[in-house]
Amino acid sequence: SKVFEGTNYARKTSRIEKYSKLSVIRKALRASSSSDIRMNYAKLTTANNSALRTSSSGDI
Known part of the structure; x- marks a missing residue:
């Protein structure tokens, strides 16, 4: 169960890091005109x- 708790914690921290990165990006966007x-x-x-047009027409 300790290993499971560790993975849960890792998931939560990585999620938090993602959110913090997003918030930084949002702040930067707000700062710019x-x-x-x-x-x-x-x-x-x-x-x-x-890109979508070329991929849909060419690849499929």
Whole structure:
């Protein structure tokens, strides 16, 4: 049971680390201007959409 408790603890800590990283990213986004975020978001979405289009048409 000690080993199980250890793995549970490890899972919780890794989860907490993920959340802290996300919060840092969110803070950075808030700090930067909203227009920059919109530009970056638009770039990301267009890149994702084009990647999805190429993968769906080519691979399948």
